[in-house]
Each structure stands twice: as C-alpha cells, then as structure tokens.
Amino acid sequence: xxxxxxxxxxxxxxxxxxxxxxLFLTFHMAMNCVALISGDAYNAICEFLGANWYAxxxxxxxxxxVLIHFVYAFWLTLLNRKxxxxxxxxxxxxxDTVEWASQNMFVLGIIVVLGLCLHLxxxxxxxxxxxxxxxxxxxxxQSISPTDGAFLIRYTFSQWYYVLAxxxxxxxxxxxxxxxxxxxxxxxxxxxSKWLGRWQVIGNIYVTLLVLGFLSVVLFYFFKSxx
Amino acid sequence: xxxxxSFKLKIWRQRGPKEKGQFxxxxxxxxxxxxxxxxxxxxxNEQLINAGEEPVVFDHDCREGICxxxxxxxxxxxxxxxxxxTTCQLYMRRFKDGETITVEPWRxxxxxxxxxxxxxxTAYDKIMQAGGYVSINTGGVPDANSIPISKEKADLxxxxxxxxxxxxxxNLCPSRPISAITVNGISIHHNA
Numbered sequence: 510x511x512x513x514x515x516x517x518x519x520x521x522x523x524x525x526x527x528x529x530x531x532l533f534l535t536f537h538m539a540m541n542c543v544a545l546i547s548g549d550a551y552n553a554i555c556e557f558l559g560a561n562w563y564a565x566x567x568x569x570x571x572x573x574x575v576l577i578h579f580v581y582a583f584w585l586t587l588l589n590r591k592x593x594x595x596x597x598x599x600x601x602x603x604x605d606t607v608e609w610a611s612q613n614m615f616v617l618g619i620i621v622v623l624g625l626c627l628h629l630x631x632x633x634x635x636x637x638x639x640x641x642x643x644x645x646x647x648x649x650x651q652s653i654s655p656t657d658g659a660f661l662i663r664y665t666f667s668q669w670y671y672v673l674a675x676x677x678x679x680x681x682x683x684x685x686x687x688x689x690x691x692x693x694x695x696x697x698x699x700x701x702s703k704w705l706g707r708w709q710v711i712g713n714i715y716v717t718l719l720v721l722g723f724l725s726v727v728l729f730y731f732f733k734s735x736x
Numbered sequence: 737x738x739x740x741x742s743f744k745l746k747i748w749r750q751r752g753p754k755e756k757g758q759f760x761x762x763x764x765x766x767x768x769x770x771x772x773x774x775x776x777x778x779x780x781n782e783q784l785i786n787a788g789e790e791p792v793v794f795d796h797d798c799r800e801g802i803c804x805x806x807x808x809x810x811x812x813x814x815x816x817x818x819x820x821x822t823t824c825q826l827y828m829r830r831f832k833d834g835e836t837i838t839v840e841p842w843r844x845x846x847x848x849x850x851x852x853x854x855x856x857x858t859a860y861d862k863i864m865q866a867g868g869y870v871s872i873n874t875g876g877v878p879d880a881n882s883i884p885i886s887k888e889k890a891d892l893x894x895x896x897x898x899x900x901x902x903x904x905x906x907n908l909c910p911s912r913p914i915s916a917i918t919v920n921g922i923s924i925h926h927n928a
Contacts (some may be wrong), residue, residue, distance in 0.1 A: 594845040596757065598907070600838045602812030607908075 519585055522604040524693035531693075531719075533571055538722035545729055548659030555658040559720075560567035560640035568637065579622065586615045587624065610688035617685040625677030631665050632658070666727050675727045679720050686716040740766040740873030741833040745780065748840045753856075759838075766843055769829035773816060774799060774806060776828055793852040801825040808853055809840040822902060844906040853920065860901050907921035916924050 511518040544551040610617065635646035640655040644654055647653070647694040653660060665671050690712030694700045742765045750757030766885060767776050768895075774796050781791035797805035806823040810816035818825040839853065847855040885893075 592845050594843050594848070596843055598807075598812070598840055598843050599759065600812035600840070604908075690792060 516588075519560045519588075520582060520696040522581050522697035523578065526581070526618070527689050527693050528578060529574050530578065531690065533574075534719060538719055541726045542722055544659060544662055544726055548663075551659045551662070552656055555636065555656040558637075559656055565639070565641075571629075575622075575625075579618075582615060582618055608688055610684040614688060617681050619690075620678065620681035620711045621685055624674070626682065627674060627678070631671070632661055635661060642719065662726065662730050663734065666730035669731070672727055672731045676724070679724050682723075683716060684721070687713055690716055697734050738771045739771060739829070741828060742766060743831060743834060744836040744899055745837045746836055748852070748853055749792070750841075751851065753850060757852075761836075763855075767828055769827065771828045772799070772824055773809060773810070773826040773828065774810070781850060793854045795854050799824040802900060804902035806902050807842050807855065807902060808888060809842060809906070809907060811838055814842070814907045815902070822900075842903055844903075847903060847906065857901070857903050860903065885900075 513519070514520050540551075540554050555596060635648075635653060636655045636658065639646050645655060646654045647665060666675075691700070691705065692706045693707035695705065742763075745764055746759050747762065748757055749760045762780055764776065764780065769851070771779070774794070777792060778793055784791045795805050795807050797803045799806075801822045801824060806815075808815065808823045810823070810826070811868065815821060815823045817821040818826045819832055841847075841849050841853045842855045846859045847857055850856050856866075
C-alpha cells in the first residue's frame with residue numbers, strides 16, 4: 510500500500526496524524542485556559558469528560574494516533590539514516606534556509622514523548638485511570654477525587670521542578686510544531702511557492718498562541734503558589 | 737605578486753568499496769591562491785607519488801565547470817563554499833592561511849564509494865536508461881517557437897536543463913536514494 514511503501518505516503522501518515530494531534534492540543538489548551546478563570550468551571554469540564562464512554566473512545570483514539578506518529582517517526586528516521594550510507598558527513602554546515610527544528614524533529618519528538626509520560630503520571634494516572642479502576646489517588650495522605658483537576662493543577666505547579674520540566678517540555682513542543690505545522694500542509698500538497706510562506710507565518714502564530722495558552726496556566730498557578 | 741597559503745588537508749582515504757575508510761591529514765605548504773581546488777589536489781598527489789605513497793583518487797574530467805564529473809564535499813559544502821560553481825571552479829583564494837580543509841566523498845547509499853573520494857554514480861545512468869516517457873495525444877501542435885513562454889516557466893525549465901548530474905543535491909536529501917527531481921535534467925541533456 511502506498512501509505513507504507515512510498516516515501517510520500519509515509520510522510521502523509523505523519524502529517525495527518527500530526528494534524529489530528531495539533532487539533533487535540535488546541536482543544537486541550539482551550540480547556541486548560543478555563544482554569545485561569547475558575548477552578549470550579551475547570552472541574553466541571555473534568556467531570557463532563559472523566560471516564561465517560563466518549564472520553565474513553567477519544568483517549569484510545571489519541572493513543573492510537575500517537576503510536577502511529579511515533580512508529581512512523583522511528584521508521585522514517587531509520588530510513589533516512591540508511592539512505593545516507595555507511596558513513597555520515599564529518600563536517601555539516603547548517604544552511605540558512607533549513608530550519609534547526611526540521612533537522613531535529615526526532616530528538617524534539619522524544620522530549621515531547623518524555624514530557625507526555627510525566628504528564629500522564631501527573632494527571633491521567635490520578636484522574637481518568639483512577640475513575641476506570643474505581644479507586645482514588647492519595648496525595649499527602651489525602652484521597653483526591655478523580656475529577657478534581659483544579660487541585661491537581663494547584664498541587665503540581667506549586668512544585669518548581671515540575672514547572673521547570675513543563676517549561677522545557679512546552680519549548681520542545683513549540684520547536685517541534687513550528688516545523689510540523691507548515692510541513693504537514695507541504696506533505697499533503699496544500700502548499701506551493703506562495704502558500705509555503707503563508708503556512709509558515711500562520712503556523713508560527715498558531716503554535717505560539719497554543720504554547721502560550723498552556724504556559725500561562727503553568728506559570729499562573731506557580732506564581733499563585735508563591736505569592 | 738602571487739599570494740600563497742599553507743593549510744592542513746583532512747582527506748577521506750578508503751582503499752575499496754568494502755574497506756573501512758578514515759581521514760588522513762596532509763600538510764600543504766605555499767599553495768598559490770590562483771590554483772583551483774583540483775590543481776591543489778594534483779600537487780598533493782605529485783608529492784604523494786614522489787614520497788612513494790598512493791595518490792588520492794578523485795573524479796574529474798572537463799575542469800571547466802560543465803561536465804558534472806567532479807564531486808567532493810568540502811568543509812561541509814558540496815563542491816565547496818563557492819555557490820553555483822563546481823569543485824573544479826573553486827579556487828584556493830576562498831580559503832584562509834593555516835585553516836584545516838576537510839574533504840569527504842558524497843555520502844549517500846545510492847553512491848557507494850569506489851575508492852577514496854570517488855563514488856559510483858551509475859545510479860543516475862539507470863534513471864536515464866529507464867527512459868520513462870508518457871504519450872499524450874495533443875492534436876495539431878503549433879510550432880514550438882511560436883508559443884510564448886512566461887519568464888517564470890522558462891526559468892524553471894532552465895533549472896532542470898542546467899543539471900549536469902554531479903549528484904551534489906544528494907547531500908541534502910538522500911531520504912530515498914536517487915530521488916532528486918532535477919536529475920531528470922541530465923537525461924534531457926543527453927537526448928538533446
């Protein structure tokens with residue numbers, strides 16, 4: 510099948526799964542920003558999603574998307590390395606026209622996945638998983654309701670090392686998406702001499718707003734815990 | 737007065753396709769800045785032969801920038817730091833006195849190394865031999881010279897036609913060996 514056999518097909522898979530993940534991030538960011546206004550409103554969203562069937566279907570769908578994106582990333586990186594032959598260049602000049610992020614998508618992706626693991630531990634494990642298992646997480650000897658997202662945000666981002674880890678994670682995400690955004694349109698052919706530049710500008714604005722949305726919640730709760 | 741420079745050459749040496757290669761460093765003294773890069777390599781080879789060593793193998797032919805035979809990846813640039821020029825049109829005035837110049841062969845699975853800096857580029861010939869073409873019934877075709885072509889399209893056609901099949905583009909994107917689109921230009925060249 511061309512989605513597996515051809516190099517263009519493999520890039521199309523990367524771009525379509527990537528696009529779906531960017532859409533997910535957009536929804537996630539919008540929901541997070543509710544926590545800036547009111548913790549109760551944020552908890553209402555947590556309750557609405559929780560371990561209801563539609564949230565579970567969404568979670569499984571997302572897991573599949575991440576897995577495909579991840580497997581294809583490994584595969585493409587491996588093929589690229591193989592195409593270079595036995596030896597690699599000892600000296601490599603970076604061209605001004607080639608983005609730094611585009612050459613480091615794999616490394617950035619690994620940082621994003623590591624951050625994701627931390628994030629799943631901090632939130633998903635204490636929320637949806639507990640609800641599925643019918644148990645509750647215990648923090649400082651206190652049992653936490655699986656839908657009390659506001660508490661978990663307050664708790665997590667009152668610890669400076671988590672704040673630092675999340676800032677690094679979001680920075681890696683910004684670089685990864687600053688290339689991924691326009692590149693996904695390029696891979697499916699919705700780009701050209703005019704639209705390439707436009708997608709790059711749109712992508713930079715979109716991704717910056719996206720990451721700032723996430724970052725604002727982290728920093729808001731961190732500073733709130735200090736002052 | 738003629739200016740001369742001295743520098744270190746770090747060159748990839750590999751005895752055969754299956755052998756393991758490595759960099760070797762050679763000291764070059766008082767080389768004229770008017771020498772071309774290939775002439776400088778000739779001087780090195782003369783020194784090596786006089787010293788009873790194996791000369792460095794590298795590709796070259798016309799030495800006037802049109803045949804596409806010379807290659808070399810110099811200091812991280814295919815064909816060296818000069819833009820729009822092949823290695824034979826690169827002159828030593830581009831380099832500084834005392835600098836270390838790293839010279840590598842093309843590195844692509846599609847171009848296996850034959851020896852030292854020489855790679856096998858027959859993969860490009862295979863594309864030409866494949867001779868892909870499409871037949872389209874165009875009806876009554878007007879004379880080509882009477883069809884006005886926009887500057888933009890003419891430039892694109894020129895880009896394809898100006899490909900000399902040297903294989904430098906493979907350095908940037910060998911994600912699939914021999915996939916560079918402008919390679920088609922070389923077959924146009926040969927058939928013209």
